[in-house]
Amino acid sequence: MSAAALLASVGYAAAAATTSVAFAVLRNAPRRTLWVCALAGLAAWAASAPIQYLGETAPVFLGGAAVTAVAEVAAARLRVPVLTVLAPGILPLTPGLLAYHSILGLATGGYDVAVRDGILALFWAGSLAAGIAAVGLVARALRGRRPAAPTETGVSADRP
Amino acid sequence: MAETATGGASRQAQGPDATVVGLVLDVGEGLLSAGAETERVEDTAVRIANAYGDRDVDAFAVPTGLFVSFAGGRATGMRRVRNRGMDLGRLADWNDLARRVCEERPPAATGADWVRQVTARGEPYPAWAAPVMAAAGNAAFTYLVGGRATEAALAALSGVVVQAAVRGVGSHFTRRFFHAAAGGFAAVLIAAAGAHVLPGVRPVMVVTGGIVLLLPGLALTAAVRDMLTGDFLAGAARSLEALVTAAALAAGVALASSLLLSHVLGGGPL
Numbered sequence: 418m419s420a421a422a423l424l425a426s427v428g429y430a431a432a433a434a435t436t437s438v439a440f441a442v443l444r445n446a447p448r449r450t451l452w453v454c455a456l457a458g459l460a461a462w463a464a465s466a467p468i469q470y471l472g473e474t475a476p477v478f479l480g481g482a483a484v485t486a487v488a489e490v491a492a493a494r495l496r497v498p499v500l501t502v503l504a505p506g507i508l509p510l511t512p513g514l515l516a517y518h519s520i521l522g523l524a525t526g527g528y529d530v531a532v533r534d535g536i537l538a539l540f541w542a543g544s545l546a547a548g549i550a551a552v553g554l555v556a557r558a559l560r561g562r563r564p565a566a567p568t569e570t571g572v573s574a575d576r577p
Numbered sequence: 578m579a580e581t582a583t584g585g586a587s588r589q590a591q592g593p594d595a596t597v598v599g600l601v602l603d604v605g606e607g608l609l610s611a612g613a614e615t616e617r618v619e620d621t622a623v624r625i626a627n628a629y630g631d632r633d634v635d636a637f638a639v640p641t642g643l644f645v646s647f648a649g650g651r652a653t654g655m656r657r658v659r660n661r662g663m664d665l666g667r668l669a670d671w672n673d674l675a676r677r678v679c680e681e682r683p684p685a686a687t688g689a690d691w692v693r694q695v696t697a698r699g700e701p702y703p704a705w706a707a708p709v710m711a712a713a714g715n716a717a718f719t720y721l722v723g724g725r726a727t728e729a730a731l732a733a734l735s736g737v738v739v740q741a742a743v744r745g746v747g748s749h750f751t752r753r754f755f756h757a758a759a760g761g762f763a764a765v766l767i768a769a770a771g772a773h774v775l776p777g778v779r780p781v782m783v784v785t786g787g788i789v790l791l792l793p794g795l796a797l798t799a800a801v802r803d804m805l806t807g808d809f810l811a812g813a814a815r816s817l818e819a820l821v822t823a824a825a826l827a828a829g830v831a832l833a834s835s836l837l838l839s840h841v842l843g844g845g846p847l
């Protein structure tokens with residue numbers, strides 16, 4: 418990899434992380450999770466960018482899977498809900514350009530573009546969802562159903 | 578609170594403590610209004626009731642409401658959730674509270690105090706953080722999809738404008754709908770104006786960066802996670818929410834585009 422290409426990669430990675438952190442702050446994410454959100458955004462880009470020549474669906478699937486893996490591990494470590502990291506993390510993977518082209522097509526009578534890009538955006542979102550679901554299922558299986566918190570049977574609530 | 582005596586000798590027949598019922602419903606409502614997955618809400622409700630010695634609990638949650646049956650059905654609590662936003666900080670706060678209640682099992686009145694503390698908690702970030710982060714996020718995403726520096730700067734500008742305009746819009750869904758529409762509208766106006774003034778600016782890049790933070794990413798993610806746990810009712814509801822938000826955004830974009838195409842841009846493609 419040439420120096421220029423490497424520099425560009427670092428730039429894109431930083432941009433992906435920035436997008437995630439920005440969304441996290443706008444949605445009031447806890448401060449202690451912000452660096453993990455950056456990591457999740459980075460993972461989204463790092464997993465999807467190298468295989469972009471494969472088209473849309475495969476890179477996005479892999480990106481979604483990588484973000485979910487980061488989010489599941491971080492959520493268990495930091496004791497926060499998975500959504501706090503997952504939602505900001507997938508933001509760099511959203512099909513913004515396609516969705517916009519589709520909307521624009523509808524607004525201006527370019528229905529062929531609208532339908533084509535709309536369907537592509539749907540496929541894109543679908544493979545993102547599949548990536549999230551795949552790793553989510555594995556995480557659930559690994560975690561198992563934890564037993565409820567132990568209590569002595571028959572103890573009623575303390576009354577004020 | 579309905580309490581019915583059963584024929585059995587055990588004095589379990591006494592219904593659950595009203596304070597515990599209130600605590601379970603408050604925490605459940607808090608989680609739902611912050612955008613939690615419904616399975617998490619049901620699980621949390623059962624755990625808290627378990628922690629207070631009620632082993633026979635069942636919970637049913639949908640994104641807009643929560644039902645919990647205590648002590649084998651001797652009492653049922655219901656809470657309608659009207660104000661729903663997507664607030665990751667509150668989500669974590671309510672999650673922490675639930676965990677603390679289950680671990681420490683404080684007197685239910687203390688739990689109610691904790692609920693009041695979480696409810697009263699203010700915004701975690703200063704007011705300037707929203708426009709600044711919106712600018713940074715929009716610019717970064719524009720760069721990510723292949724935008725140039727000028728396009729990124731215009732996207733940042735539209736982030737500042739949109740955030741400054743909607744600060745304090747609140748979480749009511751109707752208002753969020755208009756927030757998305759206004760955001761899409763503003764992004765296109767700024768993109769068109771920028772392209773008109775600055776040579777070489779592609780409006781499509783500016784708009785893409787300008788609307789990325791308004792996309793219903795959280796609703797969509799929560800929808801996927803709801804369906805993942807087999808909760809198709811909540812998943813469908815949230816998918817619809819994501820779709821409606823996206824439609825609002827699209828409406829704003831489409832309105833501005835169709836207004837501008839003929840007048841400012843002379844019919845050329847954006």
